């Protein structure tokens with residue numbers, strides 16, 4: 001098989017595969033039940049559903065931070081626990097180290113990976129430039145706004161050039177304008193870097209704006225209620241939010257969420 005044929009076969013194969021995944025933290029307390037999905041390379045999947053339905057748990061399973069009670073997951077062709085280096089994780093809290101300036105915060109995973117100082121500084125600076133913070137390299141987290149901290153957190157998650165980016169409600173604590181502009185920025189980064197993403201959100205608008213597909217989960221136990229394709233063309237920009245199709249998707253997802261008892 002030639003290089004192109006191999007790549008085409010790779011592209012068709014799911015990058016993340018979930019088969020009959022269930023999770024219970026205590027016997028009889030099923031949090032997630034029988035979740036199956038295939039995520040091809042390039043997918044940007046939003047997880048949405050009522051509070052406590054298991055969205056973060058599903059993300060942690062994909063990251064290999066916890067193991068399923070039943071079923072199996074395959075990430076990048078292997079077990080999630082073996083996918084270290086292929087994955088970047090962004091949490092709701094930016095989790096920056098207060099005693100390091102933002103260049104060193106972004107360079108931290110590279111330091112842990114053993115990259116020499118010059119290389120990790122160069123990469124950290126390139127990442128910070130990509131998120132529009134090259135003017136702030138020497139600043140400390142306490143000197144940054146919430147939106148800037150989240151930009152640093154995203155730059156840090158992407159510094160190791162992961163194939164997959166997992167985001168657990170990263171913009172939930174931000175005001176709407178900052179959130180909208182970070183959403184646009186995130187899509188721009190995705191265009192540039194081509195990672196596959198899975199993110200948790202409570203915002204229907206954010207899910208529709210970002211995602212290529214939305215998984216609506218029901219609660220107690222968490223099950224897939226709907227998997228909806230969002231066929232809005234990328235790149236999506238601020239103009240997308242005034243598009244009639246975008247608004248039709250907002251209505252569809254809101255209805256789906258209401259039918260499972262989500263009040264977000």
Ligand SMILES: Nc1ncnc2c1ncn2[C@@H]1O[C@H](COP(=O)(O)OP(=O)(O)OP(=O)(O)O)[C@@H](O)[C@H]1O
Pocket residue numbers: 025031049050051052053054055056057058
């Ligand atoms: N480590 C754990 N041990 C025991 N129970 C847990 C653990 N982690 C999560 N749970 C329980 O699993 C359920 C799902 O939690 P999870 O955080 O995945 O939900 P979520 O959909 O992300 O919620 P939210 O939207 O409120 O953030 C909750 O009832 C939670 O209490």
